[in-house]
Amino acid sequence: MKKYLIIPLALFAAILFLNFNTTGKVQTYTSVTSPGLTIPDDVQKIIDNHCYDCHNANSESEKGKKKLDFDKLLKLKKSKQAGKLSKIADVVKEDEMPPAKIIEKYPEMALSAEQKTTITKWAEDAANSLFN
């Protein structure tokens, strides 16, 4: 009888090691070429409100879409992800993004000092962690 229990128990144990995303908010992407880049909620919120309008797959801004598409970021290979993340940290730190023209028109698009720190710290840490 015990023999028959071993297989279901082993399956149950194996399931425990699978990483299920139950929150539906934290996005993770895992594959051979991309062992995992996570966008925490606070970062995701900033991206959604300040970056995503131009940096998405259906963006009207061809340049914005080409340079960085958040819909694709998690699917890029590690080397590209690292490059994009480092660039994100750079442009936010240097106040190049969001663009001054956009902020002039929509002042609410400007990032606060705290938001800038959140984004740059996440981007740099995430980029560095890809190399570990």
Next chain:
Amino acid sequence: MKAKTLLWIIIIIFVVIQFIPSGRPEVVKDNPQDLLANNAVPEDVAGMLKTSCYDCHSNEPVYPWYAYVAPVSWLVSRDVREGKKELNFSEWEGLKKIKKAEYLDSMSEEIDDEDMPMPIYFLMHRDAKLTPEQRGRLIGWTEDFADSLFE
């Protein structure tokens, strides 16, 4: 004003502006942190980088004669200064891996968009213009080289 007088004025201005420093970055030949000196870059790619990029993005620009004659020297000097500030291949090894990945990604974008090399550079450097095949080869290399950072 007589044409002769005007000519003299132009000549005098031309001579005087030669004494205004152009801020031309000096050529440094010994670069222990150089990209090509420290990495096994394929010969054809190294050749393209040298011909199409290194004049503005390294400590080893090959200055043509007009780089010493104002006012053109001012433009050349500015381009080299700005180019080196953006990316200096002579200091490559000193960069963090994430910066290397960033530069390689930016390179592939700018080469693909034909933003680099700058079209003005082709006026006197026709061999620096990259063919579509060369652009493809260079972009492919930036991706392979970026991947190798993870090995």
